[in-house]
Amino acid sequence: MIDRQQVLHVARLARLRLSEQEVERMSSELSAILEHVENINELDLEGVEPTTHVVALENVLREDEPREGLPRGRALEQAPDAGDGGFRVPSPGQG
Amino acid sequence: MSAELLALTAAQAGERVRARELSPGELFDAYRERAAADEHGSYLWVAEKAPDTPAGAPLGGVPVAVKDLFCVEGVPSSAGSRILEGYRPPYTATAVEKLVRAGAPVLGKTNQDEFAMGSSNENSGFGPVKNPWDPRRVPGGSSGGSAAAVAAGTAPWAIGTDTGGSIRQPAALCGLVGLKPTYGAVSRYGMIAFASSLDQCGPLTRDVTDSALLFRHLVGRDACDSTSLAFPEQVELPGSERLDGLRVGVWGLDEEGLDAGVAAVCRRAVDRIEELGGSPTEVQLPHAGHGLSAYYVIAPAEASANLARYDGVRYGPRSGDGDLLSLYEETRHDGFGDEVKRRVMLGTYALSSGYYEAYYGSAQKVRTLIADDFRAAFERVDLIVTPTSPTVAFKLGERTADPLAMYLSDYFTVPMPLAGLPAISIPCGLSDGLPVGLQLAGPAFGENRILDAAYALELALGFEGVPRGS
Numbered sequence: 001m002i003d004r005q006q007v008l009h010v011a012r013l014a015r016l017r018l019s020e021q022e023v024e025r026m027s028s029e030l031s032a033i034l035e036h037v038e039n040i041n042e043l044d045l046e047g048v049e050p051t052t053h054v055v056a057l058e059n060v061l062r063e064d065e066p067r068e069g070l071p072r073g074r075a076l077e078q079a080p081d082a083g084d085g086g087f088r089v090p091s092p093g094q095g
Numbered sequence: 096m097s098a099e100l101l102a103l104t105a106a107q108a109g110e111r112v113r114a115r116e117l118s119p120g121e122l123f124d125a126y127r128e129r130a131a132a133d134e135h136g137s138y139l140w141v142a143e144k145a146p147d148t149p150a151g152a153p154l155g156g157v158p159v160a161v162k163d164l165f166c167v168e169g170v171p172s173s174a175g176s177r178i179l180e181g182y183r184p185p186y187t188a189t190a191v192e193k194l195v196r197a198g199a200p201v202l203g204k205t206n207q208d209e210f211a212m213g214s215s216n217e218n219s220g221f222g223p224v225k226n227p228w229d230p231r232r233v234p235g236g237s238s239g240g241s242a243a244a245v246a247a248g249t250a251p252w253a254i255g256t257d258t259g260g261s262i263r264q265p266a267a268l269c270g271l272v273g274l275k276p277t278y279g280a281v282s283r284y285g286m287i288a289f290a291s292s293l294d295q296c297g298p299l300t301r302d303v304t305d306s307a308l309l310f311r312h313l314v315g316r317d318a319c320d321s322t323s324l325a326f327p328e329q330v331e332l333p334g335s336e337r338l339d340g341l342r343v344g345v346w347g348l349d350e351e352g353l354d355a356g357v358a359a360v361c362r363r364a365v366d367r368i369e370e371l372g373g374s375p376t377e378v379q380l381p382h383a384g385h386g387l388s389a390y391y392v393i394a395p396a397e398a399s400a401n402l403a404r405y406d407g408v409r410y411g412p413r414s415g416d417g418d419l420l421s422l423y424e425e426t427r428h429d430g431f432g433d434e435v436k437r438r439v440m441l442g443t444y445a446l447s448s449g450y451y452e453a454y455y456g457s458a459q460k461v462r463t464l465i466a467d468d469f470r471a472a473f474e475r476v477d478l479i480v481t482p483t484s485p486t487v488a489f490k491l492g493e494r495t496a497d498p499l500a501m502y503l504s505d506y507f508t509v510p511m512p513l514a515g516l517p518a519i520s521i522p523c524g525l526s527d528g529l530p531v532g533l534q535l536a537g538p539a540f541g542e543n544r545i546l547d548a549a550y551a552l553e554l555a556l557g558f559e560g561v562p563r564g565s
Contacts, residue, residue, distance in 0.1 A: 013443050015403075015424055016428060017424040018428065019428075030444065033441060036391075036502075037388045037391055040385050040388045040461050043461065045464075049463055050460050051459050054292070054515025055279045055324065057279075057322065062318065070185060078183065078185075078409070080407060089419050090418055
């Protein structure tokens with residue numbers, strides 16, 4: 001069961017504001033989904049190696065050669081607020 | 096557009112162009128007009144004019160509809176999300192680039208569930224898509240716009256992406272062929288990421304030959320995606336009419352939750368496999384039933400990390416008028432839809448301190464068990480067949496109130512991507528007048544064998560793939 005406090009904590013971790021109504025709904029929906037997901041606890045997972053990547057790949061390396069990147073102007077042209085050659089944001093605030 | 100032109104498969108249309116019986120510009124314009132007049136909500140953007148197709152290009156200038164989450168330079172690419180509304184990428188996805196170079200210009204960008212999260216296309220930030228077989232029903236998802244476009248004949252063929260079934264399930268619900276390739280076969284560069292260890296690009300087409308043809312031009316290692324791999328052999332156009340000697344494992348036909356009508360149509364298809372000389376036997380995949388649970392931990396966990404980049408700083412709309420933290424939180428509150436918020440929350444929870452091992456760690460172990468199940472099965476059989484979707488296309492609104500009921504749509508399609516394996520869905524008949532899909536899965540890089548078997552079965556089943564809404 002995911003309670004209201006946990007929903008608010010996770011929302012803060014995810015940098016996501018939820019409306020009062022969304023907090024209520026999230027609590028019951030996440031609880032139902034997690035209850036279903038927990039059926040994996042029926043399995044004996046002792047000693048099983050986790051899979052992080054499905055295809056056997058060694059580290060893929062390339063030569064460290066300088067290349068052209070995206071020009072600054074192009075990188076900035078989709079920004080909601082750009083200025084002085086960078087992305088402009090409000091003050092991070094206190095704390 | 097003439098009925099004769101519309102009746103051509105993409106491969107046939109390409110042949111006509113190469114034989115100079117049809118100009119690529121005429122073909123493009125005919126489809127462009129149909130796409131612009133589409134009434135199913137399939138498109139988010141339609142190209143305005145025919146680009147020049149190089150003479151002799153192998154795909155003959157036959158235009159392709161592209162799921163919105165592929166970046167196309169200068170073209171709106173939003174992955175179906177309001178948080179990317181108006182975004183025009185400065186570069187093009189490798190998969191799209193390769194198709195354009197091979198002579199398949201971009202016809203339009205197709206509607207989808209937001210960030211590919213959904214099985215009905217109802218989670219799009221830009222409205223739902225209607226199933227051309229019955230406009231009161233969903234086309235499936237998340238590549239619902241690509242599927243509806245091909246089924247309605249507003250595109251000759253399309254590409255989509257599949258993370259847990261997002262190509263195969265809409266293909267099944269719209270009476271099409273949908274191929275999810277082996278993980279790594281197609282570059283993910285320029286595909287707006289959902290769950291990076293699962294996402295793969297593949298074709299949605301009217302028939303198996305078109306699927307093979309488009310797939311042939313999608314594969315290949317790409318320096319921009321270090322998880323991509325060189326396809327180990329030439330992708331062949333299928334030609335076998337028999338399945339002699341083919342050992343086919345059958346899985347899932349007795350599963351609880353499988354609609355009786357769907358099961359009956361799939362059983363008849365299995366009988367056809369035997370008539371064609373194949374030998375169907377039941378196989379066990381003891382952990383595949385837990386695939387859904389593992390999937391709904393792994394995919395949201397990866398999504399919660401991938402979607403952290405949408406913060407209102409570098410692109411897309413911005414909300415909030417306070418400090419930086421409130422800018423992030425308000426932008427994400429306003430920009431993400433309900434399902435995306437749910438998955439970001441689920442994923443963040445599963446990765447958070449104290450829960451990581453119990454959820455994400457365990458899910459990755461289940462993934463190993465499922466891959467081992469397939470490995471063991473493929474020692475006894477060449478291919479595995481299952482239903483693609485537990486039901487035919489459901490009604491719009493029917494499952495939106497219950498996220499878990501929607502997730503169950505993916506029961507038969509999640510085990511393969513968890514194991515990185517290729518699988519195709521082909522139409523195998525009708526139940527209640529709506530298409531049923533049969534899924535054929537194979538070992539990694541077994542696409543040629545899958546396509547060949549699918550082709551023989553397609554011929555024998557004789558599914559009437561005439562586009563609707565024409």
